[in-house]
Amino acid sequence: xxxxxxxxxxxxxxxxxxxxxxxxxxxxxxxxxxxxxxxxxxxxxxxxxxxxxxxxxxxxxxxxxxxxxxxxxxxxxxxxxxxxxxxxxxxxxxxxxxxxxxxxxxxxxxxxxxxxxxxxxxxxxxxxxxxxxxxxxxxxxxxxxxxxxxxxxxxxxxxxxxxxxxxxxxxxxxxxxxxxxxxxxxxxxxxxxxxxxxxxxxxxxxxxxxxxxxx
Numbered sequence: 377x378x379x380x381x382x383x384x385x386x387x388x389x390x391x392x393x394x395x396x397x398x399x400x401x402x403x404x405x406x407x408x409x410x411x412x413x414x415x416x417x418x419x420x421x422x423x424x425x426x427x428x429x430x431x432x433x434x435x436x437x438x439x440x441x442x443x444x445x446x447x448x449x450x451x452x453x454x455x456x457x458x459x460x461x462x463x464x465x466x467x468x469x470x471x472x473x474x475x476x477x478x479x480x481x482x483x484x485x486x487x488x489x490x491x492x493x494x495x496x497x498x499x500x501x502x503x504x505x506x507x508x509x510x511x512x513x514x515x516x517x518x519x520x521x522x523x524x525x526x527x528x529x530x531x532x533x534x535x536x537x538x539x540x541x542x543x544x545x546x547x548x549x550x551x552x553x554x555x556x557x558x559x560x561x562x563x564x565x566x567x568x569x570x571x572x573x574x575x576x577x578x579x580x581x582x583x584x585x586x587x588x589x590x591x
Contacts, residue, residue: 382550415449418549422542423507429538430514430530431482439465439479440488443504453502455480456495485528486514508546508554515539516561 393400407413417423424437442464446453455461462468462476480499483489487510494500518531526532546554 414445414447416444417508417551419508419542419546419551419554420444422538422545423511426511426534426538426542427483427486427488429533429535430486431479432530432533434479434482436479436483436488439476440483440507443483443489443502447504451504453504454494455491455499455502456497458499482530486510486530506553508551509557511539511542512554512557512561516565520565 397403420441424441427436427440430436442461443453445464446461458473458476462472465476465479467473467475477499480489480491480502484491488504488507490503490505491499492501492503514531515534518526518534521531543554543558545551
């Protein structure tokens, strides 16, 4: 549901748009009138940039976006037509499908995609969990890392500047999933609040009993 702030911005944008493009209402792509669409989070450009940083030299953004556009607002994709998905992701030629499969395996390693076999195909079905939450989890894992090898490999490539821009954008658009998950992860990293040990109540000394009389 749109917030009051979002509605106000939308109204102002429409007024400004129609001032310079009076016929825009009849010419823009309107999902309320046109079928064949999926909802895309406004953080998607930042998500795709972060994915590319995680897998240096083997960009993941285009592959992920092609998957997202293959869903029906349910985070689920049938991968049977892999040549079509590979082509939509930018891979062609004899190794097109193989390169796409490699990107899918990397996306799965980072948790952006969960894959199940189907009808004898290793890449049969795919589920796309909330990418905002997945990315925040990866970033927190990198920030908490102190020694040893980062796992999964590639986390070192994730830039703090990208994450700052990602969170700033999320706040601007009112992405409550990002705000809530970020707060949860920060609190989790901080650990339980320190509790001051209460001093144990002092026991009273037993009252002295009177003697039974002098001998």
